Amino acid sequence: MPxxxxxxxxxxxxxxxxxxxxxxxxxxxxxxxELTPGTVTTxxxxxxxxxxxxxxxxxxxxxxxxxEAAALKVLRRHRLIELFLVEVMELDWGDVHDEAEELxxxxxxxxxxxxxxxxxxxxxxxxxxxxxxxxxxxxEQSCASLAxxxxxxxxxxxxxxxxGALLDWLSEHGLRPGSAFxxxxxxxxxxxxxxxxxxxxxxxxxGSNAAGHLRVQPT
Amino acid sequence: MPxxxxxxxxxxxxxxxxxxxxxxxxxxxxxxxELTPGTVTTxxxxxxxxxxxxxxxxxxxxxxxxxEAAALKVLRRHRLIELFLVEVMELDWGDVHDEAEELxxxxxxxxxxxxxxxxxxxxxxxxxxxxxxxxxxxxEQSCASLAxxxxxxxxxxxxxxxxGALLDWLSEHGLRPGSAFxxxxxxxxxxxxxxxxxxxxxxxxxGSNAAGHLRVQPT
DNA sequence: GTCAAAGTTTTGATTCATCAAAGTCTGCGA
DNA sequence: TCGCAGACTTTGATGAATCAAAACTTTGAC
Numbered sequence: 001m002p003x004x005x006x007x008x009x010x011x012x013x014x015x016x017x018x019x020x021x022x023x024x025x026x027x028x029x030x031x032x033x034e035l036t037p038g039t040v041t042t043x044x045x046x047x048x049x050x051x052x053x054x055x056x057x058x059x060x061x062x063x064x065x066x067x068e069a070a071a072l073k074v075l076r077r078h079r080l081i082e083l084f085l086v087e088v089m090e091l092d093w094g095d096v097h098d099e100a101e102e103l104x105x106x107x108x109x110x111x112x113x114x115x116x117x118x119x120x121x122x123x124x125x126x127x128x129x130x131x132x133x134x135x136x137x138x139x140e141q142s143c144a145s146l147a148x149x150x151x152x153x154x155x156x157x158x159x160x161x162x163x164g165a166l167l168d169w170l171s172e173h174g175l176r177p178g179s180a181f182x183x184x185x186x187x188x189x190x191x192x193x194x195x196x197x198x199x200x201x202x203x204x205x206x207g208s209n210a211a212g213h214l215r216v217q218p219t
Numbered sequence: 220m221p222x223x224x225x226x227x228x229x230x231x232x233x234x235x236x237x238x239x240x241x242x243x244x245x246x247x248x249x250x251x252x253e254l255t256p257g258t259v260t261t262x263x264x265x266x267x268x269x270x271x272x273x274x275x276x277x278x279x280x281x282x283x284x285x286x287e288a289a290a291l292k293v294l295r296r297h298r299l300i301e302l303f304l305v306e307v308m309e310l311d312w313g314d315v316h317d318e319a320e321e322l323x324x325x326x327x328x329x330x331x332x333x334x335x336x337x338x339x340x341x342x343x344x345x346x347x348x349x350x351x352x353x354x355x356x357x358x359e360q361s362c363a364s365l366a367x368x369x370x371x372x373x374x375x376x377x378x379x380x381x382x383g384a385l386l387d388w389l390s391e392h393g394l395r396p397g398s399a400f401x402x403x404x405x406x407x408x409x410x411x412x413x414x415x416x417x418x419x420x421x422x423x424x425x426g427s428n429a430a431g432h433l434r435v436q437p438t
Numbered sequence: 439g440t441c442a443a444a445g446t447t448t449t450g451a452t453t454c455a456t457c458a459a460a461g462t463c464t465g466c467g468a
Numbered sequence: 469t470c471g472c473a474g475a476c477t478t479t480g481a482t483g484a485a486t487c488a489a490a491a492c493t494t495t496g497a498c
Contacts, residue, residue: 102325114308
């Protein structure tokens with residue numbers, strides 16, 4: 001049973017690991033968790049000895065398959081809890097992240113299973129992020145970043161949860177997972193996207209950096 | 220913000236403190252929390268310096284009003300969570316204690332308030348134990364131990380949650396908080412109570428030690 | 439090819455919570 | 469009053485997680 005500290009390291013590493021299997025630099029992990037690099041080095045050696053990461057001195061570390069599986073379990077807990085807090089407890093979209101951050105380390109498997117059941121075995125959390133199933137398999141998502149999209153009809157699949165202010169803005173403008181809109185134009189040089197939200201019919205502009213936080217699917 | 224360790228000390232002390240304000244012996248606290256006495260002594264000095272207990276060397280310790288208030292907050296959390304798990308999550312009566320034990324230390328005030336609201340500001344947990352209100356006031360309970368009762372009509376107010384097997388037995392026999400029954404006879408010398416459960420109409424015997432775990436109210 | 443900047447590891451400390459075992463009271467019975 | 473058993477306290481150590489700062493590699497610039 002990994003401690004909640006260890007779970008947070010695994011989660012951070014999963015979050016930072018891209019497509020390839022480059023090791024993750026110690027400094028990036030330290031930044032993500034707001035710890036000093038020395039602390040992270042110590043922990044990487046420890047996790048290495050527990051078989052959860054491959055630690056490559058001076059190059060970084062990467063999750064082993066065991067570590068990856070453990071990280072996905074934490075992610076599943078986190079996302080199911082978030083969804084539960086929004087759907088059942090009716091807390092605000094933007095407020096649930098911190099709460100889930102704490103609960104994910106203490107909730108029992110039985111209670112988690114009950115939540116999963118009450119929510120009808122969902123495959124995405126309130127931000128549209130996919131929820132790994134009980135065996136740690138991630139549902140496939142066919143979607144791309146709005147920042148790279150060509151004009152056309154789209155549906156929001158996922159909103160990355162990093163930025164609270166952006167989250168509020170999107171929510172107010174009706175851009176939540178599931179919302180449909182028309183991308184009217186995308187001016188690459190200036191980085192300005194013009195879009196028309198279906199439903200409200202409102203037109204609005206969006207910068208490409210903000211658009212990078214939206215993952216969309218053509219309709 | 221007391222750590223969860225500190226919260227557990229306060230909860231244990233509240234649980235052990237009787238009617239008078241005798242200090243609680245260090246050994247009893249150690250027994251309750253399954254720690255060595257030395258550990259408890261150290262912690263009592265620490266809690267003393269934080270104003271949560273009065274520590275009287277070689278005599279014991281007692282909660283200060285501040286400590287008592289903090290303990291009641293934890294108790295409120297614990298009992299509301301238990302009730303939530305039974306009422307909303309539909310977990311078993313007997314399974315919720317351990318779960319609540321963990322959750323009580325991490326749940327936010329906002330989430331707790333939401334639970335309280337969803338449950339309609341309840342005053343007793345699934346075992347019938349009173350839930351302190353948000354200001355730390357305990358609802359009054361007019362009830363006595365079944366072990367001291369004379370024959371007559373009664374209603375179960377509270378079932379102490381210590382003994383899992385007794386809990387199951389009582390639950391199967393329809394003796395839960397709110398259940399009504401007739402105490403047919405109470406033989407003090409042998410310690411045997413004979414009672415007839417209203418509803419099922421079943422008659423059954425109960426030992427006085429088991430009866431000591433039931434708190435009842437005449438009907 | 440050398441050197442400085444950037445990033446990493448090491449070292450030595452700190453805090454919290456805990457234990458085992460040695461030392462110290464305290465009160466009870468003779 | 470003495471002695472001793474039992475309860476309590478002290479002491480020294482441990483493990484987890486952390487930091488600050490010194491020491492050490494790389495890497496990129498010139």
